[in-house]
Amino acid sequence: xxxxxSRRGASEAEGLRRLRVAExxxxxxxxxxxxxxxxxxAGLAAEMLRGTIPEPTREQQELLGRLERALDAAVETxxxxxxxxxxxxxxxxxxxxxxxxxARAFGAGLRIEGAPPDLPAEGAAALCExxxxxxxxxxxxxxxxxxxxxxxxxxxxxxxxxxxxxALEAAARAAGxxxxxxxxxxxxxxxxxxxxxx
Amino acid sequence: xxxxxxxxDHQIVRDGLRALLEASGEFQVVGEAETGGQAVAAAARxxxxxxxxxxxxxxxxxxxxxxxxxxxSPQSKVVILSMYDDEASVVQAMRSGARGFVxxxxxxxxxxxxxxTVARGGTYLSPEVSDKFLECVRKGDFRRRNSPVLSAxxxxxxxxxxxxxxxxxxxxxxxxxxxxLETVRGYRKALMRKLSxxxxxxxxxxxxxxxxxxxxxxxxxx
Numbered sequence: 451x452x453x454x455x456s457r458r459g460a461s462e463a464e465g466l467r468r469l470r471v472a473e474x475x476x477x478x479x480x481x482x483x484x485x486x487x488x489x490x491x492a493g494l495a496a497e498m499l500r501g502t503i504p505e506p507t508r509e510q511q512e513l514l515g516r517l518e519r520a521l522d523a524a525v526e527t528x529x530x531x532x533x534x535x536x537x538x539x540x541x542x543x544x545x546x547x548x549x550x551x552x553a554r555a556f557g558a559g560l561r562i563e564g565a566p567p568d569l570p571a572e573g574a575a576a577l578c579e580x581x582x583x584x585x586x587x588x589x590x591x592x593x594x595x596x597x598x599x600x601x602x603x604x605x606x607x608x609x610x611x612x613x614x615x616x617a618l619e620a621a622a623r624a625a626g627x628x629x630x631x632x633x634x635x636x637x638x639x640x641x642x643x644x645x646x647x648x
Numbered sequence: 649x650x651x652x653x654x655x656x657d658h659q660i661v662r663d664g665l666r667a668l669l670e671a672s673g674e675f676q677v678v679g680e681a682e683t684g685g686q687a688v689a690a691a692a693r694x695x696x697x698x699x700x701x702x703x704x705x706x707x708x709x710x711x712x713x714x715x716x717x718x719x720x721s722p723q724s725k726v727v728i729l730s731m732y733d734d735e736a737s738v739v740q741a742m743r744s745g746a747r748g749f750v751x752x753x754x755x756x757x758x759x760x761x762x763x764x765t766v767a768r769g770g771t772y773l774s775p776e777v778s779d780k781f782l783e784c785v786r787k788g789d790f791r792r793r794n795s796p797v798l799s800a801x802x803x804x805x806x807x808x809x810x811x812x813x814x815x816x817x818x819x820x821x822x823x824x825x826x827x828x829l830e831t832v833r834g835y836r837k838a839l840m841r842k843l844s845x846x847x848x849x850x851x852x853x854x855x856x857x858x859x860x861x862x863x864x865x866x867x868x869x870x
Contacts, residue, residue, distance in 0.1 A: 468849075475815075483704065486731045487658045490752045494664030497756050501671055518755060525753055529731055541856035543734050571857045 471537045481532035486525060493521040530555050540578040541571060548578040549597055556585040558593035558604075565599050567644045576625030577602055577642050580618055584640055587614040601643040609638040650767045651678045653694060655687040655713065656702040656729070665700060668756050675763065684708025684716065691721040698767055700759075701746070703730035703737060709810075714744040725766045729759065735780045738773065742781075748772040749781075798858050800842050806860065808835040812848060813855035 496517050503510060533539060534555035540548040545566040553560035569577060581602055585593055588606035596603045609615070615631050618640065622629035628643040652675050654662050662680050669675040678694045681687035684705060691699060699717060703710035714726045727748035728741045738749050748762040751774040762772040773781055798806065804825075811821045818832045825832070840846060843854055855861040 471849075482731050486752065487656075487661050491658070491660040491664040493753065493755055494661075494668050498664070498667050498671065522753055522755055529733065529751075532731070533734075538852070538856045541853055542736060547734065571853055575853065 474535045474537050478532050478535040478537075481528050481535065486528045486532065489521055489525045489528060493518060493525065496521060534582075537575075537579070540575040545569070545574045545578060545602075546597060548574075549581060549595055549602070552578065552582055552585060553595055556593065558585060558595055558606075561594070561596045563596060563598040566597050567599060567601060569644050573626060573644060576622070576627060580622055580625075580627070580629070580642050583614075583618060583621070584609060587611060587618075601641045603639065603641045605637050605639045607637045609640065615640070650675050650697040650763070651694065652676065652763070653679045653681065653687065653690055653696040653699045653724070655681045655699060655705075655710075657682045657705050658702075661702075665759075668760075669763075672760060674760075684713035687713050688716045688720050691717045691724055695721050696724050698763055699724050699726045700763070701726055701728050703728050703732055703741065711740050711744045714741070714746050718745045727759075727762050727766050727772070733774075733777050733780070735777075735783070738777045738781045749777055750774050751776050797843070797854060798860060801839070805835055805839055805842075808832065809839055809851060809855055810861050812836065812839070813852045813861035 496514060500506070500514050506514070530551070533543075533551050536542070539551060542548075543551060546562055549560055549562075552558070566574075567577070581595060581604060584604050584606065588608040593604060593606040593609075596605075610633065615638070619629040619631070622642060626645075628645060630641040630643070632639045652669060654665050654677055656662050656665070659682075662682075666677045666680070669677055675698070678696050679690040681690050682705075685708065687699070687701070701710050701714060701717075705713065708716070710728055710730070714728070717724065717726065725748075726746040727750060728746045729750050729752055730737060730741070731752045733751050741749050748766045748771065750759050750762045750772070758774055762774070765772040798809075801809065807825060808821060811824060816824070818829055818836065821827070822829045822832045839851060843851065845851055845854065852861070
């Protein structure tokens with residue numbers, strides 16, 4: 451039986467988690483629905499502008515080309531950020547697809563060794579959220595994710611914060627996943643397995 | 649000259665598309681729409697050769713609008729223009745009857761290539777999504793809209809579930825579907841009972857996982 455203080459703490463943590471999810475959903479939607487289309491429209495306008503200059507100078511051509519490339523790159527970034535920020539990424543793309551998106555967004559390496567762990571939708575979403583949180587916590591440090599049938603493993607140079615590791619472990623436990631971490635001088639390795647104890 | 653109907657809820661995008669299509673000299677824009685209802689009505693009226701349709705729209709989404717529109721104007725060919733590039737969106741779009749799927753970009757070359765190909769009777773997928781689509785077909789693992797999980801739901805329940813997944817309140821859903829608030833509440837309870845979930849987050853997860861709703865998009869996002 452959970453003590454009242456613990457119950458209150460768990461309820462507050464759940465409330466904060468829900469707020470965080472709502473904020474990410476809002477951000478993802480704004481990127482997708484507003485920033486993306488606006489950049490696309492700007493790109494189309496830049497192409498139209500090119501058509502209005504009958505004989506562009508070399509400098510004008512170069513400037514327009516630079517503008518178009520910059521807008522194309524910005525659209526791609528917005529698309530990736532919109533997907534990565536979405537709390538529904540795993541539901542949409544499955545575990546392997548979601549981790550592929552996260553790896554691209556955070557510049558991490560990804561190796562897929564066979565089929566991903568067999569998890570229900572909630573577990574799959576929690577696993578991807580844990581990997582995302584770990585990537586965030588690792589900051590700019592190099593990270594390497596390996597996905598296999600048994601677990602998702604991540605090796606990251608910047609993931610040495612004991613508080614963060616404890617929070618990840620608690621989140622994994624709450625989601626019914628098993629979380630292991632192991633520190634070495636160069637990096638921390640975390641593993642997320644199906645079948646933990648809530 | 650091929651006639652085109654533009655369907656996107658962003659005026660700025662429609663303006664850009666209209667300008668570039670008309671400048672090409674190959675296409676004539678015969679109508680614009682920003683809601684599914686407007687698009688279906690405009691297609692029935694103008695019978696365009698081509699329809700350029702956004703996937704993520706308020707109310708009726710691009711998939712539903714494609715099905716409705718092709719019922720009204722079967723000779724029209726739909727090209728989906730989308731910010732999404734995931735496998736499920738492409739599969740759903742092609743299954744709904746679309747003939748092309750183009751990723752929204754800041755350049756026009758892909759769109760013009762798609763429209764030319766589809767107008768001549770072909771099918772076009774942006775290079776960014778064609779590999780993913782083929783991989784889905786190869787593995788046969790793409791999600792089915794008529795999934796066993798959703799098969800117990802009535803068409804009206806599916807509509808309500810999609811709107812819930814979009815983040816709409818019962819009051820908003822009642823307004824969109826022209827139902828009473830109590831009726832919508834009844835549908836919510838029935839959905840939760842049938843799908844064995846006890847909150848909106850659970851319904852949303854199922855809606856996305858089963859391909860009924862897409863994450864993060866206007867109108868269809870959750």
